[in-house]
Amino acid sequence: MSRQSNRTTDSKKMNSELFTLTYGALVTQLCKDYENDEEVNKQLDKMGYNIGVRLIEDFLARSSVGRCQDFRETADVIAKVAFKMYLGITPSVTNWSPAGDEFSLILESNPLVDFVELPDNHSSLVYSNLLCGVLRGALEMVQMAVDVKFAQDSLRGDNVTEIRMKFIKRIEENLPAGDE
């Protein structure tokens, strides 16, 4: 084992204000580049997705989390391990649907919106929509198709920020033809 062995276990510290401001600059630029809020939301989700499909590998490398047995375990890991690791917050997991395939993540605070106030002409902008894409992309890589969206957003006057996640299906691995 050379000096590389501990590298990924130290979490690198980063100034959270720089992070928040950088994200703000990104959203602002998207608002300039695209005509309407819907399109910006879509772009944020797409960027998040591309981040998520790579971020999951980093997550698995750093945490010792294995494959989850059920969706409840997945919810716990997302809230307690993943959000803690990447955003430094621990959302609470609530509002389970009776079938156990849908839940909400309640974020008491959202580091992405620390300095943000939405102007009146951007009423349908989902500012933190990147997070939905990240979750969707990351879970897709561990064979889970999910639907993620913001149900409430403190930026738009709600009391809390709520991300609603719905389990759609387990993605079967595509084996090459004739391999079974």
Next chain:
Amino acid sequence: MEAACIMASGTARKRLEFLRTRKDGFLSFQTSKYKLHYYETPTGIRIIMNTDLGVPNARDILHQIYSTLYVEYIVKNPLCVLGDQLSSDLFSTRLDLYIRALPFFSPRAA
């Protein structure tokens, strides 16, 4: 070559699927000539290393290859397209260095 044949055959494939559902999954198997070490992540990345019979459980080593080499040099390199053949020279060099530094690596076998 022999290893590749076993992996592709139907029954071994089914057994692999079955073993994967257990906690650590399928770890290794050996024949009279060599030992195959296997590591799979929940994202489906599979790392396989063939060694001689004297090498003990290499799970930690394969995990290290995943977390300090694959993730660092492939996943975090935006120019590497995931799912494509790994063509990063940096990754190959680092991997080579890592393998050569292992306690059971012997140059005469290489």
